[in-house]
Amino acid sequence: MIIIMKIDSPTEEIESIYSTLQSWGITPEKYVGKHNIVIGLIGDTEEIDIRQIQNLSPCIERVLRVSKPFKRVSLEFRHGESSSVVVSTPNGAVTFGQNHPLVTVAGPCSVENEEMIIETALVVKAAGAQFLRGGAYKPRTSPYCFQGHGESALGLLAKAREVTGLGIITEVMDTADIQKVANVADVMQIGARNMYNFSLLKKVAAAGKPVLLKRGLGATIEEWLMAAEYILAAGNPNVILCERGIRTFDQKYTRNTLDLSAIPTLRTLTHLPIMIDPSHGTGNAKFVPSMATAAIVAGTDSLMIEVHPNPSKALSDGPQSLNLEQFESLMLDISSFAKIMGRWPQHALTSAFKHSTFPVNSHFARTSNTMLRA
Amino acid sequence: MIIIMKIDSPTEEIESIYSTLQSWGITPEKYVGKHNIVIGLIGDTEEIDIRQIQNLSPCIERVLRVSKPFKRVSLEFRHGESSSVVVSTPNGAVTFGQNHPLVTVAGPCSVENEEMIIETALVVKAAGAQFLRGGAYKPRTSPYCFQGHGESALGLLAKAREVTGLGIITEVMDTADIQKVANVADVMQIGARNMYNFSLLKKVAAAGKPVLLKRGLGATIEEWLMAAEYILAAGNPNVILCERGIRTFDQKYTRNTLDLSAIPTLRTLTHLPIMIDPSHGTGNAKFVPSMATAAIVAGTDSLMIEVHPNPSKALSDGPQSLNLEQFESLMLDISSFAKIMGRWPQHALTSAFKHSTFPVNSHFARTSNTMLRA
């Protein structure tokens, strides 16, 4: 249930509503949007009559029930406004969100040694990425495969962060490692295989860092949003949703089936920012460029790309990793399409469009929004 | 098995090779590409020694085995060159293919009456589509649902063709209807539910018209290409492959899962042109614009979009149909992205880029090709 209040409602009025709701055993959560103040109600609201709340204050515009099983992550809970996740990195704050420039995350599947991670970090930084990814702890199907270098890899990520100023995104698999990972990571990743690991979700949420939540390979959109709900319900609103390919009946030429339609679907269901990982999504480096650029046009807020200095020698996921030159080349395409979509930092926009009358950008933004609201 | 011959090989040399192969019980098929002449060998080639063929003529550059179970549709069979399908329509020839402008097909799920089909045809023509789609025979899950108006609908399609000059694409479900459909259709559609209907594939192939082959909802990429192989093996090389969403475990917010990664995957496997149908692929009109434009950027050669003058009153598939205004609006986006990809007819290109130094187009074409060849 949400209460939509007039934007200029006085604080005392809101506080009065709060205390009444709390006396009913309901937890209110306030969100100040552009056009309204929204108070979300968490708790046993089924029995409450909408008119009963309506009568609490003349500043209340409307009271609505949230029809979905997910509440805090639902678009309804923000009355249709998207949210953003701001991550502070040595190079400054980076914002993930629908009304913000595209964010690029790049790096190897796993941190193999100092040389490779620093070299990769320097190249992806120079090419325009804001975040370095790299696994210290790797969930591997076989206990006999390389499991990541663990704590020492975290140290190397810290060093790469220091050298380049990039933000760090790395996976945490075990509740025992949360503090160690939180010390280094700017965003903590919950991997696809742990999307249903509700204990991990709750405890990572409590660590306070922004969380990247990958979709489970057999998880429905709704289950994925419910997993995100676990994190918000634990008090952490900073969740980014990452689609990385789902498991279907056809696994011959692609490792997974990248579900790009998740982008417009999520836009109708949740306010949370979206990331697409075409590397895991296809499992084939040759398919990454077309899927990465398609994802931008489909509206993704960020991309995660696997990059390795020497993919054929990678300890894991080599076939889906771009080499450094391929990544630099792809970043040119990514920036071109991000500019077209109006999703590139202003200075870049300026330089690219200075002498151009190219009408795509503004037009597309207009017509697409029209369509999506239709 | 294929024989790659020098481009200037004399005709007698080729004829001599032909007669030797035929004496061995092999059917040769010649394809003249840009850089080579390729002779494809169909038949029991497993026992043949590659050197035995190599020695047939000094004009033979190389002899290669086709490693895939599909032969005539494989990219190897054309030694890496894409093919095109030329369809003659009242408005002139339209070419589907990787090196040609994007082709747009639009229209209602089913032909309901004269007024709606003519109105729709006029609007989609004016907006830039080259083909009108519309079902006369509809495969419906329930025998009690509207099954299409059949022969009378074919008459209305003929009329729409006459009025607008658009090419007609319509589905044939029954071998008994092939001639009737062929009289009206410029491209004959095999629907997803009939992809495995091998009797229909063979007989439609024999009708001589180009064939649009939709992917079965539970069909692998390989099975789909094998179905296309049935058509080519029956003597009809003009096949367009249409991805329209596959069936996965998640059907709550989308009707199917649109597999856009089929585009780069097919590019590595087959020379045939590709179409994407985001309307069936998502089942939701709101998701069509982002998936249509993403498909262009991912490299599709054509799009099929469901359009209806009044979707809420449609006899079938209303929820996934755009109305006429939405389609006009989408065509502006489609043309913008097609231009960016260098996939729009020259006159359009000229006008759009006359005063522009926008570097995306040429750049992207270059880097993407580099990536895909890597």
Add this chain to the structure above:
Amino acid sequence: MIIIMKIDSPTEEIESIYSTLQSWGITPEKYVGKHNIVIGLIGDTEEIDIRQIQNLSPCIERVLRVSKPFKRVSLEFRHGESSSVVVSTPNGAVTFGQNHPLVTVAGPCSVENEEMIIETALVVKAAGAQFLRGGAYKPRTSPYCFQGHGESALGLLAKAREVTGLGIITEVMDTADIQKVANVADVMQIGARNMYNFSLLKKVAAAGKPVLLKRGLGATIEEWLMAAEYILAAGNPNVILCERGIRTFDQKYTRNTLDLSAIPTLRTLTHLPIMIDPSHGTGNAKFVPSMATAAIVAGTDSLMIEVHPNPSKALSDGPQSLNLEQFESLMLDISSFAKIMGRWPQHALTSAFKHSTFPVNSHFARTSNTMLRA
């Protein structure tokens, strides 16, 4: 909608109801069950008030709406009574149905030559099967694979029928072949790949022979029942539903996933008889015995087993075919479990148990182990 009438309702009363309903544009269909007479109403019944019908006659016990999208095949339409399909064969009538003995269908994937089909027929007959299966027309993924011997194979099936008295079940793929197949087949099979081929469903239905309808490999239970509804709606009530494995994400060790839970599910939804095909369902001869016997215990009405005199030399589906000795051995297990379930002809029961206290256990343990080790 159905009308449940008292069992002793006079004929004139029923006729009067019939003519009233027909005057309303409704098609009534009468079914005389054990406890009631049920009149099913087909047509636009949504607007009709239940009380309006109730008032037509004092012999009407109750009027109920059929809630499912499938009507004639639904269990509700028979008010909970299962139906049976009686097939006349040279050896006498065989009945498929929940209250009848288990029926066994066996034979090769395809009819390869006279010797093999006659030999197989004689062995499966002697082992207790009532029907011979064998493909004359084969739906094959590749156009270059053996497609069945067609008409000549039908001739061999006719001969096998003559020699053994077994009923014949064979697939029809093309509407053009329906009459030829109907001349030989006692039951006409619609294969999994043609389950959505609605043109074929309607025309095969019209041929009048009982129809075996295999579940499509990506088809839901509901779609499968809707396909059966096409056959009943075309006037043919004699449909047997055959589960043969569905396509899932795991295809490494089994070709398909045999959905045995379809048996209890179908029992709650439809009155039609059920068949299980563990050969296609698993794709592995070693898994057939355990799945065949499990299917009996789960309540199947019939089994279809692939048998070949020399599986390793079979032109198609060798890996999933039992050889003749394995089939004889399996039939001992099948009969044991059918007896336990009260699903074996009385005379067999008598003879088998006359001198025995409990022979099943030790026998099964032996033969099954033999099979599993084979």
Add this chain to the structure above:
Amino acid sequence: MIIIMKIDSPTEEIESIYSTLQSWGITPEKYVGKHNIVIGLIGDTEEIDIRQIQNLSPCIERVLRVSKPFKRVSLEFRHGESSSVVVSTPNGAVTFGQNHPLVTVAGPCSVENEEMIIETALVVKAAGAQFLRGGAYKPRTSPYCFQGHGESALGLLAKAREVTGLGIITEVMDTADIQKVANVADVMQIGARNMYNFSLLKKVAAAGKPVLLKRGLGATIEEWLMAAEYILAAGNPNVILCERGIRTFDQKYTRNTLDLSAIPTLRTLTHLPIMIDPSHGTGNAKFVPSMATAAIVAGTDSLMIEVHPNPSKALSDGPQSLNLEQFESLMLDISSFAKIMGRWPQHALTSAFKHSTFPVNSHFARTSNTMLRA
């Protein structure tokens, strides 16, 4: 790689082989089977020449490579002999394994209160179950649903164990809870949602108790066996594999698709004991009896059945729970089929069949029908 040694090989000979292997960096593991002594080699064995090992001792019969990615769990690693898991319970040791009686586990989804868990425990014990299941920690899709009573529920399970002597099987979701759960549970369950939670697998393995490993709902057979391999690789050989339904495209009438063909498939791949959970597998209490008995005939070593004193009031999974009477009735069928398969304790066999010629048939027909009509 495995070394098969003659059964009477002297200890010194084996020790000598051990020390040589260890000097090569290989970890040997000995298993004494009925017919052979098998030494499994874990480590980097790819470079080792088979003949090099063969020459180590004349007591070596054969040296074989394990072709599968899973090693310790593979049937090859035991040279084809199945293993068993012995669990000590207050009522005595219970053995799970292919050559042992069927084991039945029953109880509610979650432990709700003392009365219900004790009542259920007493009934399932009296009906013949050896283990009580009951969730203290519940993985729920929604953070707002009942999450289990946690530690207090563990206390109630301990009490139920004391009162009835039943073994306890309960799930552990969080590494922080392992010790608490291990204090009460005789078998520790890893739930389907945590099958890929490799951190949990390793730490639960280390707790030393037998582990019940449920198959992930989107997990292949191979991934499942690799997850089991994690537990064995961590030094715990006591793993039971539980199939509980996989996620497929059809979820309308069953919650999951119970993959009974996993039973014969696993038999060809692994030596580990197998359990089937038809309650989660189907999600519908009406389908449990037929799937439970089918599983026995397909060869399962154990069954897990959800039972609740009042399913309609259950805090979780009510629709798939049997009530106490239904469970008692089902146990009669279970025992009948287990006896038929030679999988029931000897004394039971004796007493049941002493005065009977064939009582199973009529009984089963009655109770099953009762269940299905319920």
